[in-house]
Amino acid sequence: MRDAAERWSRDEAQALHDLPLFDLLYRAQTIHREHFDPNEIQTSTLLSIKTGGCAEDCAYCSQSARNGSKLPAAKLIEVERVLAEARRARDSGATRFCMGAAWREPKARDMPALVAMVEGVREMGMETCMTLGMLDDTQVAQLREAGLDYYNHNIDTSERYYPEVITTRTFADRLDTLSRVREAGIKVCSGGILGMGETGGDRIDMLLTLANLPEPPESVPINMLMPQPDTPLAAAEPVDPIAFVRLIALARILMPRAYVRISAGRTDMSDETQALCFMAGANSIFSGDRLLTADNPEESRDAALFAKLGLRVQAAPVPEGRGAPEAEASAEEKVTPACCGDRAPA
Numbered sequence: 001m002r003d004a005a006e007r008w009s010r011d012e013a014q015a016l017h018d019l020p021l022f023d024l025l026y027r028a029q030t031i032h033r034e035h036f037d038p039n040e041i042q043t044s045t046l047l048s049i050k051t052g053g054c055a056e057d058c059a060y061c062s063q064s065a066r067n068g069s070k071l072p073a074a075k076l077i078e079v080e081r082v083l084a085e086a087r088r089a090r091d092s093g094a095t096r097f098c099m100g101a102a103w104r105e106p107k108a109r110d111m112p113a114l115v116a117m118v119e120g121v122r123e124m125g126m127e128t129c130m131t132l133g134m135l136d137d138t139q140v141a142q143l144r145e146a147g148l149d150y151y152n153h154n155i156d157t158s159e160r161y162y163p164e165v166i167t168t169r170t171f172a173d174r175l176d177t178l179s180r181v182r183e184a185g186i187k188v189c190s191g192g193i194l195g196m197g198e199t200g201g202d203r204i205d206m207l208l209t210l211a212n213l214p215e216p217p218e219s220v221p222i223n224m225l226m227p228q229p230d231t232p233l234a235a236a237e238p239v240d241p242i243a244f245v246r247l248i249a250l251a252r253i254l255m256p257r258a259y260v261r262i263s264a265g266r267t268d269m270s271d272e273t274q275a276l277c278f279m280a281g282a283n284s285i286f287s288g289d290r291l292l293t294a295d296n297p298e299e300s301r302d303a304a305l306f307a308k309l310g311l312r313v314q315a316a317p318v319p320e321g322r323g324a325p326e327a328e329a330s331a332e333e334k335v336t337p338a339c340c341g342d343r344a345p346a
Contacts, residue, residue: 007212008254013204017250021242025279028249031256032281040314041306042096042259042284044129045089049117050076050101056133056168058156060196062228063102076101079113083120090124092299094287095316097121098129098152104169105134111142118146125316129189129219134169134177140184150219151181152189158205161198178213188217191263194247195225195239203247211254219284220251220258224265239265241273245280252281259284271305278309 016024032038051074054063086097099117106114114130121128129150130143143151155174156162162171182188192206210217224244227236244265251260261284262269262277269277287299306312 008208010205010208013208013211013250013254014201016253017200017204017246021246024246024249025276028252028281029279032252032283035257036283037314038283039311040283041278041311042261042314043094043287043302044096044098044261044284045086045092045094046098046100046286047082047085047089048102049082049099050074050103052102054102055104057166059165059232060193060225060228061102062231064231076110076113079116079120082117083124086121086124086126089287090126090316092287093313094126095314096127096129096150098131098150098286100131100152101133103133105136106132106139111139115142115146118143118148122147122149127316131189134173135180137180140180140186144184144186148186150187150189152219152221153177153181154191154193154221154223155206155209156192157196157198158202159209160205161196161202164198165196175209175213178217182213182215187219188215189219189221190217191219191221191223191251191261193223193225193264194244195236195265196233197236200243204250207247207251207254216255217258219261220255221261221263221284222248222251222282223263224268226264226268238268241269241276245273245276248277248282249280261285271308274305275309278311 016027019027029038052063054061057064082099089097099114099121101110114132118128118130127149128147129152130148131152131154132139133153135143135151153174155171155178157165159171178188178190190210192203194203198206210220222244224239225233225236227234248260248262251258260282262274262282263286266274266285285302287302
């Protein structure tokens, strides 16, 4: 068995990627079964807690204030609303609740509300994840103290191609945030996007960057670009489904212990493509009909697909340091609502 600390070479990753498809799927599925139940799927729900007006210029994003998008900026939503959405997600079977804000980085004034969100969701018995852009050491410590389980910060693409997509934040900035979060003891969720004009080599290099971190991410979302109107990538060509499946399989082989998530783009995937992704080692999806500002398959469609494939939703784990979920009323009593209505857009 490969040593977990051994770095993958570019030649090794390329050779794996280029295997005949069925050989690649066999390798990926064999490794997947060594670490996970192959018939279980982890489900997460993603909520936009602050939409639009982002200072970054990510070419794929409809929330950027710089790239021509007409999406209006909104304020950070109230803690009570976030907890109500989390409760609905939990009752629908989601085991992880992810909260995303369209920021370059949060401001100090936002941290009390973010902390309250994490604490409130945890008390419902769900894993917590946030994506808030770059963080300083104080903010990381506050989120760690609140009990944040995962921090999502995608590297998006390869280091070579990154400047073609984003100019307001460097690739090194992304890695620095991942390192800061990891050093604080928060689990890392990081992946990328396919379909932004990158080469096949860029896709492999993106996965290699993650796999060769001192400690690879525990969660790896692989997104298929959903072109958004009024963005520089609005006319991007669709990703070949088999090419997408190959990247899922490669992610599984390079990062055998990570949850590999099929993220954005599932609305454009056939049941057969998704089934191949699960065969390739994907074992996580987003449930619910929205992913920040993009569409996602309805829960009924996912349930029908799982039934056809004989898959079941994974039960919620109990992360370290957490006891049994408290009663719903108790969770509400312990969360101090933050007043966000008087805040100007960040």
